Amino acid sequence: MESTAQYWKPVWGALERYWKPICQTQEGARAMSGTLHLAQAQSNRGRRGRKKDFRDAERLVKRLVAHELLLSFVPDVEQRLWRTVVRTKYQITRNRVQLQNRLRGSAGRSAHQAIQLGLRSAGASARRMPAAVANGETNHETLAALADRGFRATQKQLRDALGVCQELNPVYRRLIRMVLDEVASIDKRIEQLNQEMANLLRPHEDQVRRLAEVPGRGVDSAQQVIAEVGATAATFPSEKQLSSWVGACPGDAESAEVNRSRRSPQGQKSAKPPSKSAPEK
Numbered sequence: 675m676e677s678t679a680q681y682w683k684p685v686w687g688a689l690e691r692y693w694k695p696i697c698q699t700q701e702g703a704r705a706m707s708g709t710l711h712l713a714q715a716q717s718n719r720g721r722r723g724r725k726k727d728f729r730d731a732e733r734l735v736k737r738l739v740a741h742e743l744l745l746s747f748v749p750d751v752e753q754r755l756w757r758t759v760v761r762t763k764y765q766i767t768r769n770r771v772q773l774q775n776r777l778r779g780s781a782g783r784s785a786h787q788a789i790q791l792g793l794r795s796a797g798a799s800a801r802r803m804p805a806a807v808a809n810g811e812t813n814h815e816t817l818a819a820l821a822d823r824g825f826r827a828t829q830k831q832l833r834d835a836l837g838v839c840q841e842l843n844p845v846y847r848r849l850i851r852m853v854l855d856e857v858a859s860i861d862k863r864i865e866q867l868n869q870e871m872a873n874l875l876r877p878h879e880d881q882v883r884r885l886a887e888v889p890g891r892g893v894d895s896a897q898q899v900i901a902e903v904g905a906t907a908a909t910f911p912s913e914k915q916l917s918s919w920v921g922a923c924p925g926d927a928e929s930a931e932v933n934r935s936r937r938s939p940q941g942q943k944s945a946k947p948p949s950k951s952a953p954e955k
Contacts, residue, residue, distance in 0.1 A: 675711075675713070677746050682712065690710060712746040714746055717737070717744040718730065747919065755874065756875070756901035760897060764898075766864055767864065773853055773857050808854055809851075814834075814837045817839060818833045871897050882896045882900060885900065898945070902945035920941045920942055920945045921940050921941015922941065924938050925938065
């Protein structure tokens with residue numbers, strides 16, 4: 675079938691659950707009996723005109739036999755579950771970043787510098803200082819004392835910046851509290867998803883551990899890669915095909931010994947963990 679938007683998924687699931695086992699167990703079944711193929715719609719385009727389902731299906735079969743279709747990689751049921759959990763976590767993490775950006779603007783222009791200073795740290799200071807402001811604390815010395823020793827700003831800079839909290843409108847404090855509550859709720863869900871993913875990949879702990887040892891990666895990145903390509907990447911016949919699918923192979927467009935482009939293809943974005951200068955903790 676063609677991969678048209680998301681409409682193919684329920685049909686694929688029904689065929690995989692009911693039709694495929696029947697084909698594989700019937701008399702005279704062969705190794706490829708009941709095999710499902712998902713073709714990219716672009717490779718099955720027909721002539722312009724009114725679309726006919728029968729003609730599209732007929733053309734789909736002919737091009738499949740002639741090896742003219744571009745087939746999409748559809749993992750098995752277990753791996754699709756891994757992908758769902760990992761991608762859900764990725765989306766929730768993005769929502770958390772958006773909430774942090776909203777928190778920077780929730781205090782209004784008068785306290786913007788103070789909230790910016792409170793969120794520069796990725797440690798506990800980033801949570802304690804805005805939380806104290808939301809709880810009604812107005813003493814700039816008390817707020818500055820909540821910062822860790824490794825905080826980038828000095829105590830004097832913090833006291834000067836946090837002095838505006840004495841005149842902060844109560845509405846801004848309530849807005850900050852609402853955003854902080856949302857961030858705490860998201861953190862809880864992320865922790866639950868981490869536990870779910872750890873349980874799902876428990877049979878593949880060795881693969882996760884070895885992949886997490888790659889410099890610049892960690893457990894999260896290892897789980898993300900395994901969820902996208904599988905625990906053994908057995909679907910890809912060679913490392914070159916895997917690199918091409920992920921989009922991690924630079925181009926080699928040369929003409930008359932002049933390189934025109936070395937850009938990497940777009941590839942599968944979900945299989946590309948973000949680059950980091952240090953391993954994840």
